[in-house]
Amino acid sequence: MNLALFDLDNTLLAGDSDFEWAQFLISKGVVDREVQEAKNIRFYEQYKAGTLDIYEFLAFQLAPLARHSRAELDAWHREYVERHIRPIMTVKARTLVLEHLAAGDLCAIVTATNSFVTGPIAREFGIPHLIGTIPEVDVHSGAFTGQPTGTPSFQGGKITRVESWLETLGLWWGAFDNSYFYSDSHNDLPLMQKVKTPIAVDPDDKLRTHAGAQGWTVMSLR
Structure with missing residues (x-):
């Protein structure tokens, strides 16, 4: 059996699900466009530089x-998926996922974006497992608190979360003949270096350079 892990934003999706969620909320008048877009730009620049404070970002993202x-x-989410997500789910991405599923591989999306936003997207792809940052829920009201809970699925935290998930299934890295991780971002280098077969998908400049130096496969799903 093989393990196939997929980053979501700018990897399986030809865009960013969190950015699209923010744009959707702006269109609904739920958040202020000027404030939201200014903060999105600042966080995205930090993300590209590898300096993002994930907890500061999540406080903004989950509020x-x-x-x-x-x-x-x-x-809202049903409307968001229809308007913003399905148009950026490429044929190549759907085909890649279907190939791994048809091969009987254990498949999961591993993303820093929160599981409320990404859960329905994983289901759209037919991927049975999602490892995303978990929004905290008030145990009495069932409402979101605006804070994360547990380890955010970001940078080295992706390894922590994947290993915890595998343990719940009675599995570990050595249980697989091969393990794949598809990602576009240098922020995912810790997990890419952990799997047997890292694959750079439409990579950013830092990841492209690293992938070239290591002889990793580089591909496009666009």
């Missing part, structure tokens, strides 16, 4: 979830 009911958020 809108805490201001609305789950029923309202779920209704």
Whole structure:
């Protein structure tokens, strides 16, 4: 059996699900365009530089979830997937996922974006497992608190989260004949270096340079 792990934003998707969620909320008048876009640009520049404070980012990313009911958020999410996500799910990405599923590989999306935003996207791809940053839920009201819980699925935290997930299945890295991780970002180098077969997908400049030096496969899903 093989293990196939996929980053989501700018890897399986020809775009960023969190950015698209913010654009959707702006279109609904839920968040202020000027403030949201300015902060998105700042966080994205930090992300590209590898200096992103994940907890500062998550406080910003998760705040809108805490201001609305789950029923309202779920209704919005269905519209968001239809308008913003399906158009950036490429044929090549869908085909890649289907090939791994058809081969009987254990497949999971591993993403820093929170699981509320990304859960329905994983289901759209038919991928049965999602390892995303988990938004905290109030145990009494069932509403989101606006804070994360557990280890964020970011940089080295992706290894921690994947290994914890594998343990729940009674598995470990050595249980697989081969292990793949597809990603576009140098922020994912820790997990890419952990698997047997790292694959750079439409990579950023830092990852492209590293992949070239290491002889890793570079591909495009666009």
